[in-house]
Amino acid sequence: GAVVSQHPSWVICKSGTSVKIECRSLDFQATTMFWYRQFPKQSLMLMATSNEGSKATYEQGVEKDKFLINHASLTLSTLTVTSAHPEDSSFYICSARAPSGSIYEQYFGPGTRLTVT
Amino acid sequence: QQQVKQSPQSLIVQKGGIPIINCAYENTAFDYFPWYQQFPGKGPALLIAIRPDVSEKKEGRFTISFNKSAKQFSLHIMDSQPGDSATYFCAASSPANTNAGKSTFGDGTTLTVKP
Numbered sequence: 001g002a003v004v005s006q007h008p009s010w011v012i013c014k015s016g017t018s019v020k021i022e023c024r025s026l027d028f029q030a031t032t033m034f035w036y037r038q039f040p041k042q043s044l045m046l047m048a049t050s051n052e053g054s055k056a057t058y059e060q061g062v063e064k065d066k067f068l069i070n071h072a073s074l075t076l077s078t079l080t081v082t083s084a085h086p087e088d089s090s091f092y093i094c095s096a097r098a099p100s101g102s103i104y105e106q107y108f109g110p111g112t113r114l115t116v117t
Numbered sequence: 118q119q120q121v122k123q124s125p126q127s128l129i130v131q132k133g134g135i136p137i138i139n140c141a142y143e144n145t146a147f148d149y150f151p152w153y154q155q156f157p158g159k160g161p162a163l164l165i166a167i168r169p170d171v172s173e174k175k176e177g178r179f180t181i182s183f184n185k186s187a188k189q190f191s192l193h194i195m196d197s198q199p200g201d202s203a204t205y206f207c208a209a210s211s212p213a214n215t216n217a218g219k220s221t222f223g224d225g226t227t228l229t230v231k232p
Contacts, residue, residue: 006160034220043206043224045162093160097218104210104218106151108160 002098003027005110013084013116020080021112023094029074030096034106035067038091084116114116120144123207123223130197131231138226139191140207147209151220152181152192164205165192169219197230204228 003026013019023033031052036044048058048069056069066088068080077096081088093111097104123140130136142150148169153161167174167181167190174181178195194201207223 004160031160034219041225043222046219049219091158095160104149105163105166105219106210106218107163108153111158111160112160 001044002105002107004094004096004107004109006092006094006112007045008112009110010113011115015085015116016083018080018082019084019091019114020078021114023077023079023096023109025075025096025098025107028096028098030077030098031074032104033071033077033098034095034097035069035079036093036095037076038089038093038111044093047079081114084114086116089114089116119209120221121223122205123226125226126224127227127229129229129231132198134197134230136194136197136201136230137191138205138207138228139189140209141187141189142209142221143188144209144211145188145219146211147221148212149210149218150181150183150190151208151210152179153206153208155206155225161206181187192226194218197228199230199232202228202230 005024007022033050035047047062048056050056050069050071058064061085071077095106095108151166152164154164155161165176173223180193183190204225204227206225208220210220
């Protein structure tokens, strides 16, 4: 149980184009999903918190107009990188909270490798 | 301000050894402390987690020791195997009803278990 999928697993795009990444909770409903960015050999950097049916909450320094997040249903959140540039190349990982009593466990997707050329 | 400090940055042990990874936190509002294992090119996987009202939790070969007064917790891997070679992250979470239950991650520890 508590499986989170991401699509695509990797994507290469040209500078200036937009890329959409999907995050799905396969066997549970997730009212909250998180989007992270990870550079090689570094920790996870939280970009934003996505709540179903409401606007995402972005961390300080993350451009909300560049990284568009939509949490349209209890099982799907999407991250769109708009007007991508080479510096946006990174490993993007989503996670979803699975309510477990009063402690909310967080399950991660397999990640999406974005390369902007 | 780094709220969760993890050490060491890297660790090499022989097969069968017991690597220990340490984390220290600052925010006493944290109430959930998970450890994640990440292999190259993959997302992190929840390994084991503990709450502050428990001093130790064991699941299989993985044990968390928690010291609330010192605001420290550690991961012990018993009888380590080459397949345990991965990057390990500690994290600390705020209560789920505040701050959306966000997690703060340590910088990670790259573990290598030699055959």
